[in-house]
Amino acid sequence: MQTYSPFLRRLLAAAIAAGVLAGSAQADVIAATNPSAIPAQAKARKDTIVGAISAPQGIFNPYLFSNGWDENVTEVIFGRLVGLDAQGKLRAEQAESWQVSKDGLQYTLKLRKGLKFSDGSPFTADDVAFTLTFLHDPAYDGDTDISLAKIKGGDAYKAGKASSVEGIKVLNPQTIQITVTEPGATTLQLIGGPVLSRAWYGRGYQQGKLDELRQYSSKPLGAGPYIYDKFIPGQEVRFHANPYYFAGKPAVPNFIYRITSDATKLQLFQTGETDLEGFSINADNIEQLKALGFANLNIYNSSDYSLIEFNHNKPALKDVRVRQALTYALDRKKLVDVVYQGYGSVATLPLSPVSWAYDTKGVNPYSFDPAKAAALLEQAGWKLGSDGIREKGGQKLVVTLLATKSLFNDALIPIAKENFKRVGVELRPEVSDFNALLAKRKAGNFDLATFRTSGLNDPHDGVARFRSTENEVGYKNAQVDKLINAGNGTLDIGKRKAIYHQLYQVLANDAPLILLANRKLLYVNSSRIGNYKPDVFNGIFGSLPKLKIQY
Amino acid sequence: MNQPLIEFDRLSVQFATEQGVARAVQEVSFAIHAGESVAVVGESGCGKSVTALSLMGLLPPAPACRLGGEVRLGAANLLALPPAAWRPLRGRDIAMVFQEPMSALNPVLSVGEQLMEPLLTHRQLSLAAAWQQAIALLQQVGIARPEAIAASYPHQLSGGMLQRVMLAIAISCQPRLLIADEPTTALDVTIQAQILDLLRRLQQASGMALLLITHDLGIVAEMADRVVVMYAGRVVETGSVRDIFRHPQHPYTQGLLASRPVPGRRLDRLAAIPGQVPSPLALPDHCAFAERCPHARPACLRRQPELQATSHTQQAACLLLNAEEAA
Amino acid sequence: MSDDTLLAVNGLVKHFPLYGGVLGRQTGAVRAVDDVSFVVRRGRSLGLVGESGSGKTTVGRTVLGLHQKDAGEVRFAGHDLHALDKAALRRLRPQLQLVFQDPLGSLNPRLRVGDAIGEALLAHGLCPREALRERVLAVMASCGLGEEHYSRYPHEFSGGQRQRVGIARALALQPALIVADEPVSALDVSIQAQIINLFADLKQQGVSFLFISHDLAVVEHLCEDVAVMYLGQIVEQGSREQVFGQPRHPYTRALLSAIPVADPDARRERVVLQGEPPSPANPPAGCRFHTRCPQATAQCASVVPVVHRVAAGHQVRCHLQA
C-alpha cells in the first residue's frame, strides 16, 4: 500500500478507521527469528512503548473527532462500557453486565464497582446518561449517529421539545436503563461506547450549547488504560499508565503514538524508532520485515471488503443481466493475487470471512467466466459493434469507473479495462480524491464506483447499504429490505444467521454490486514487546493494557 | 630628449573572437614624456582605447586577449608584470577618466565614498583624513558645495558634474600620467568647454602628463602638444600638434582634417574619405588605408608602410613619402 | 506666411506631465517645448540647434505628430497636422519623414534593408509590387548603396551604410520635408562627411530639412536658416549669416565660442558659461538663461523676455536687444 499517494490513503484510512486497526479472530504469527537484532535505540527505551499513527488532529473526544486517527487516541484514553472480543462477540468492559428485555426495547447496563476516571473521580451511571443525552444534542455535530439506536424521546430532545431524553433512566449510581422504540442488533454497541465524565465535560453544558464541552477535546479525561499527557502536533501523542484503570494499572509506564508516514514507516520501524506498526500486506513487505529478524508479524483477516458499486439509475445497469455479466467478466482472482500476493481472497459475501454469519453455501461465487458474461450481454440485447464495443439502440456500452488513486486501483483499473474489453465493454476510469469521488457518487454522476467499506463489527453493517432507505445509488428490492430489517430486529444469533444466509443468496442473484476482495492485515511488533495480540475488532487496544517490555 | 615617462614599444593586442583573431592594435610605438599632452586620434575601432587600456592592464586576460611588444613605465615593462604588481600602479601612477561619467561611477556608492577609495588604498589615509582630502579635491575641480556633492549619488548629478568628480578621483593620488578617454564626448558643448578648461588647469598645476584619446580634431588642436594618428590598429602619423594640422603627411590625416566643416568657411561639399574602416578581423598585409586612399599606387597594395621621419618632430607611415618606391 | 512655406510651427507647447504622491496625481510637468514658432520654407533647411534637454528632439517629434501637442499649431503644406484624423495623417505621412540619430536602432533587425525601404511604398500604394525592386534599388543607388546590399540585414552594415539605409527609407517616399534628428552625431568623422554630402545632394534635389543637431559646424554647413534653442524656447533665429555672423543672444555667442576649432593657432578668447542648464521641469523665472548668462541684469531674473526682431528674419529673445 505504500506505493500510492499517502494523503489519499490516509483519507481512506480515516474513513475506515475502525477497520484499519481491527483484526481477525485468529492471527497468524510469524515470530521474530533474531530478537538480538533489536535496534539499540529501541532497547534504550526501558519504560516506553512506541506505537505508530498516521495523522491525529488533536480532537481527543470519542464523539467529536472527525478522523479515525483521533479515534485511535481516544481508545487509549477512554475504553468502552461494552466491547467486542476477538470473535466479534460482545464483551463486558467498564460495564459488568447487561440485560435486554424480551421485546428488545429495554437495555439495562450495570457498571463495575469502584469505577473511576483517571483523575480519581467516580464513574457512575449518571456519566453514562450524560454521554447519551449529549449525543442527542441539537448542536452535536460528531460522527456518532445516536438516532440509529432509536432511544425513546431522543428526537424530542434533539428538536428542543424536551429537556431530557425520556428513554434514559439512571436507576442507581451503578445501573442505567435505556428504552428504545425499535429493537436493533447493534444498539448495545452504540450505547455501550466510551463514557464522558459529567463532572469534567458537563461543566457549562446546556441543551444546544456545546462550546465549552468542545474545549475539553484537547484536555481529555477518560477511564481507559492510559492517561493523556501531551500532543505535539505532527510529532507524537504521549500517555502514561492509568492507576485507576478497571483491569489494573498497565505494566509499561509510558505509551507514545509516533506519527509516521507511508513513505518512511518501514525505515522508522527498522531503525527502532517505533515498536508497533501496521503495514499493507504483500509478500514484499512480509519478506522485508522477516529479514529484520526482530519483528513479530501478526497477520489476520480484516473485517471490511472492497467493491465496485453500480449506479442503478443508469438504464443499462438497471438490467440485472448486465450487472451479472460485468461481475462474471472481471478476473477478481488475478486482482487479489497481484495486490495481496496470497494475503487476501475474492469476496463472495458482503462480510468478512471471520464473522459468525459467514456462509457461502448456495451463494453464486461468480467465478471468472468471460463466455458467460458475453452470453448474458447478448441476451440483454447488447450486440457487438464493429469496433468491438457492444451497442444497443445506437448506444455504446461504455461505463465510467470512479476510483481513488491507490495501489489496489492501480491493479484493478488495467485488469478491469482489459477484462471488460474482452466481453465488448469499454471502461473509462476516472481517478479523483476520495471526497470528490463521494460527492460525484452522491450526485449520481457515474456508472461504476469502487471503494472499500469501513470496518464492519456486525453483519448488519455490511448489508445496511442495500436498504432502499439508505441506498444512495438507486438500488431497491423489497425482499432485501425486509430481510435486512429482520436481521437487525433480533439479537438471537441463530435466527440472524439464517436470515442473513437467505439475504446473501438473494443479493448474489440480484448483483447490486461487484464484491471484490477480503484482505488480510499485517501488524508488526518489535519482539521486545510481549503479550501483543492484535485482533480484527480491537486492533492493538485489546492487548494494550497487558503489554510488557521483555528485552 | 630625456627619458620618456611612458614608452609604447611595438605594442600589439589581439583578441580571440568566435570569428577569428581580431588584430586591434599592431606594432604601436610612441612615447609620452613627463608633463606632456599627447592626443591619440582616430575613428572608432582604430585601437586607440585598447592602447590606453593596455597601459592600465585592464584588457581581458589571456587567452581572450594576447599582447605583444612592450609598454614601459620608466624601465619596467608593464606587460610583463603579474596582475598583483599592476594594481598599485593604477590610480596612483597612472589614472584614467572615461567617456560616460554616468556609467563610469558606481550608482550604489556615494560620490564621496568613491572618491575616498583610492586615497584609502594608495595613500593609506585615515577615514577622516580621506574625507578631508576628498572635499579638497572636489573644491579643486571647481565644485561649489563639496560636502553636499560628496554625500550624493551619481544619479543626482549632471554629466558635467560627474566628469568633474571623475577628474577629482583621477588626480587624487597625483598621478604622473592621466589618461582621458573621450572625456567630453558625452557632454554638451558648453560643458565640454568647462571640462577642457579644467583639465588644462589641472595639468598645469600638477605637471602630470596627459594621454588624451579623442576623435575630435578640435579638441586635439586645443589640448595636445603632440598627436598620434591611428588607423586600423596602427600609428599612421605622429608629430607635434602644429605639424599635424599644418602639414599633415599621411593621406588619412589629410582626409580627416578636410572632412570636417569649418565654421565660417563655407564649402559646397566636404572632402569625404570614401569607403569604410576595414574589419580588425580581416586586416590586409599591405597599407590598410590603401583602398580608401585617393593617392594609392599599386605599390601600396604590396607591403605595410613603416613610420618614417618626415621632419625631426614628425613621422608618417606612407609609401608615397618614398618617391622612388611609390613610382 | 508666404507661399513657399512648407512647415509652419506657431506657439508650439509640449509638456510631459510628472506624477507623484500617494494617489499618483500629476504634480508637475517637464516643460520640454514652450512657445516655439518657426517656419521651414520649401527648398530650404532649418537647423535647430541646442544642447541636450533643450527640447529640440521634442519639437521634431511633435512636428511629426509622434507626440500630441499641448498648445499651438503645426501646419504642414497647409494642413493642421494635429487636427487630422488618423487616416488622413497616414496619407500625409509620405510627405513628412524622419531620419534618426541611431542608424542601427532605427532599423528593424529582422528585416532585410530592401524590404525596409520598400515596405512603406507598398503600404501607401505608391508603387506596384512588380516595380518595387527597381524603385528601391534606384533610391538605394541615390544614397550610395548597391544592389548587393538589397537583401542584407542591418547588422551586416557599418554605421555609415546603415544611416544611408535610414535615409533611403525616408527618401523612397519622396517626402517634401525630412526631419533629421542628429543624423550624423553617432558616426565617425570620415563617415560623417559622406553623409553630410549626401544631405547636401538631397537638398539640391529639392528636399527640405528640419535639421536637428548640437553640432553648429554641421548646421552652418547644411542649413540656410538656424534656430537656437535653450530650455524649451527658441532664443535666437535667423538666416545662417545672421546667426553665425552676428549672433545677438549671449547664449548663441557662448555656444559658438565653445566649439573647439581644429586649428592649434586659433587660440581665441572664449566665453565659458558657468554652471549647467537648469532642469526643464523647473525652469528659472524671467529669462530662462539668466542663471548662466554673463550679462544678466536684475530684470532678466524676473521679467520674461519677448522676442525682438533685430533684422529682417532675425529674431532674438533677450532683454538686451530691447
Next chain:
Amino acid sequence: MSVLSLRLPWRRGQAELVSLAAVGRTPWQQALARLWRNRPAILALLFLALMVIACVAGPWLLPWDLETTDALAANHPPGAGHWLGTDFLGRDILTRLLHAGRISLAVGLVSVVLSVVLGYVLGALAGYAGGWVDGAIMRLADLLMTIPSLPLLIILGALLSELQVAPEQRIYLVMLMLSLLGWTNLARIIRGQVQSLRSRDFMLATEVLGLPLWRRLLVHLLPNTIPTLIVVATTGVASAILNESYLSYLGLGVVPPTPSWGNMMDTANSFVDFQRRPWLWMPPGLAIFATVIAINVLGDGLRDALDPRLQARSAR
C-alpha cells in the same frame, strides 16, 4: 550608439566583429550558427531528438502491449524478453517507459504552448496597448500570483472529473490549469520587452512611415520578441515535465493505467521497490533527469545563441 554594444570596449569590438563576419545571414541563421558552435547544447538537442524518436516509434517496434497484464510475469528483473523488466502487473517497463515519454513530453509541450500563448498574447497586449488594458491585465496577473497553485490544482483536478473528462485527457487539462496560472511570468517579460521595443526608434520609424497597424505589430514588433519566447518556452518544458512528476506523486497528474514518467517513478515511494527493484524507478527517473537536464542545457544554449544579452532569468 549601437543597441548591441556592450559597455566593455573589447566586448563592443566583438559585437562589431560578429556583425561584420556574418555577411549574408539572417538573424536566425546567425543564431543557428552560434548554437551550432555550442557543443553541449547540440548534444542536448541530439539527445532530445533521439528521445522523441524513441518515444514515438519505440512502442510500435516493441512486441509488448501497453496495457495487457500478465500476473505470471510480474516484477521480473531486466532480461532477454523484457529488456528493462516488468512491473507488478507484468507489463513491460520499456514499453511503458517509451509510452510514458510520449505523454510526459506531450504534457510538457502542451502546457507550455498554452501558457506561452496566453502569456504572450496578454503580455504583448498589455505592453502595446498600455493604459487601462495594461492595468487590467497586470492586476489580473498580480491577483493570480497571490493564489498558491497547489490547492488550486487539486481543486481544479476535482472539478475536471466532475466535467467527465476522459482520464487520458485530464492531464492536459490539469496542465491547462497550470498554464492559466503560469502565464503571468512570461506576460511580464513580454510586456516589458514590448514596452521597450515600442519606444525603440525602429518602431517610431514605422509610425512615421505610415505603416498600417497590422504590419507594425506583426512584422516589426512581435518578431523581435520571439527569441525571448523561445528561451522561456524551452525552459518551461523542463519545468512542466518536473511538475508532471510532482503532480503525479500527489495523485493529480497522469492517472494509471496511462503511464507517465512521473507516475512510473511513484514506485520509488515503496521502500521495498526502492531497495530491491531499481528497474521499476531507475528508467523513468533517469529519463526525467536526463531530459530535464538536456532541455535546460539547450535552453541555455538557445539563450546565448538568440540573444547574448538575455540573461538567465527563468523562474525558479
Next chain:
Amino acid sequence: MRTYVLRRLLGAIPLLFGASLLIFLVFALTPGDFIDGNINLTPQRAAELKALYGLDRPLWARYLSWLSQLLHGDLGFSLQHQIPVSTLLGQYLWSSFLLALVSLLLYWTLSLAVGVLAAVRPYGWFDRVVTLLVFAAMSFPVFFLCLLLIKWFAVDLGWLPVGGMISIGSNATGWDYALDVARHMVLPVLTLVMLQAGGLTRYVRASMLDALAMDCVRTARAKGLPERVVILRHALRNALLPLIALLGFELPGLFAGAIVTEKIFNWPGVGHIHIDTLAARDYPVLMSFTLLLAVLTIVGNLLADVLSALADPRIRLR
C-alpha cells in the same frame, strides 16, 4: 519614498479583496465538502450536519459572512480540528517557518558564494562544474531526492534520524532541544537547499556577470582597488539589487511549507496539514491559509519593491 510605499499599500487593498473572492469561489466550487467525505453518515444525518455548518446556505451569503469574519480578524474555526484556525496554523506554521528559514539562509549563502565565484571566471572549470551541478540539482524530482537521502544517511549509514522534528519522547529543553531539532533538520534542509540553490545560483551568476560588465567596475579597477574590493564592493553591490527584490518574493514561501519534503520527512509543518485539510475539505482552514499566502505574496511584492528601493539610491533618493 514614503508616498511610494503608501501608494503601493493602497493599491494592495483591491488586490486583497480580489484574492479573497477568487479564493472563496475556487473552494466553493470544488466538488465535495466536509460532510460529503464521510461515508459513515446516513443521508439524514449528513443533511443535519450540513445545516449545522452552514454549508447549505447560498454562495454569496457564505462569502459575506466569511469576509466579515476576516475583517474582524477572525480566521474561523476548523471543521476537522475543532479549534480556531489561527490556533491550528500556529501549531504548524512555525516549524515550517523554521525549516524554510534555515534552508533559505543556507541556499542564499551558498548561491551567492558559488554564483559570484562562477561569474568571476565565466566558462572556467569552476563555472562549468557549477553549471553542471546546478542543472543536475534542478532536474531531480523532489520526492526522489528525499527518499534517496533517507536511504543513504538515515537507513544505510544511520547517521541521522529518518524523520520528525524531535526524538521520540524527548523532553529536552534549551540547547539539547535545539541540537535535537537541528539533527532532525539536516536532511530536509539539505533537500530544500539542493532544490532551490540551483536556480538561484544561475540567477546570481547572471546578475553578477551583468554587474562585472558595468563601466563602474572598470573604473574601480582603474583606481587600483584590490580585486576583492572590486568584486565585493563594486560588482556585487550592483548585482545584489535585482536579487534583493527576489528576497522579498521568498516571503510567502517561508510560510507555505514544503509539502512533499515535509510529508516525507514527517516534519510537523503546515505543508503537511495543507493536503490533509484539502482532502477533508476543511474550508475554513484552507481558505484562511490560502488567503494568508495571498497576503504574504502581496506583502512580499511590496517588500521586494521597498527593499530594492532602499538598496538602490537611484530609487531611494528619487
